[in-house]
Amino acid sequence: MPEAARETLEMEGTVREALPNALYRVELLDEQRTAITAHVAGGASLLRLRPGDVVLVQLFPYDAGRGRIVRRR
């Protein structure tokens, strides 16, 4: 019996802090204001984000503490 495909969960968040290795601390705009560590997707990683930037983050089902920044808003 096939399983319904899980859609990638995307959520907006605010960059709080730039970490080493092009990683960022992002605060999600969910109710708990969860903070996750996120990397930037694809070639966009060259683009530095600053604290306060609003970004769209993809979340991983396996690791709630990590995400992937898809784009800046």
Added chain:
Amino acid sequence: MSIQKSWGELLKMAHACRIVIDTLDALEEAAVSGVSTRELDRIAREHIETAGARPAFLGYRGFPATLCISVNEEIVHGIPGSRRLAAGDIVGLDLGCVVDGFYGDAARTVAVGDVSDQARRLMRATREALFAGIEMCRPGKRVGDIGHAIQILAEGHGYSVVREFVGHGIGNSLHEEPQVPNYGPPGRRERLVPGMCLAIEPMVNVGGPEVEVLADGWTAVTRDRSLSAHFELSVAITPFGPWILSDPYPYPEQEGESAHA
């Protein structure tokens, strides 16, 4: 991240899968013109219970039957009822059982009487796509390689693959990690390791890949109402390659725990 099964657990998986295949064989025989889908469901349940197993789908997320029957433009998750099969139908039979805590899951699409060349070609291509996917079930490959092989084969025949439903890990529950899409780029997603068990299940449409779920909340049909076929087998990754769990262990020179590590 995915659960690796021990040799002993794989043997239990194989037992459950064998019961599913034996039942599908009986259902294929029974799927003739005039028989109701409810009758096939009854046969499936009886067969599974006689074999000492329990239906896996009955009650799963509220599914009301033992067997999923999906006729013609129905892709998957069709609910058995009063519909009678007619010559020229192609019928997807999807079945699962649990024995001793381990799940088996398999499906095939069968022809009732004489069916169109189109239908016959679709069924053959979908089955080939399943085996192209199984061929990728080796350590070092990734889940994306399975979907890629399936997509290339199905689209090579001019068909499309369904996106909204995917294959899945299987073991102590019907659906485990990881999800196994039937499309996508190779070399992505989870790495395959020995002891993983996956239900590989391409759903292939003659027309477009779009899906619509009917008002019963289960039956998925092609939006353009084109024919759809579905084949599924549960497969274990061994160090030597795929083991279709309903078949005898295919690498007899290496058996037991040593075959596993």
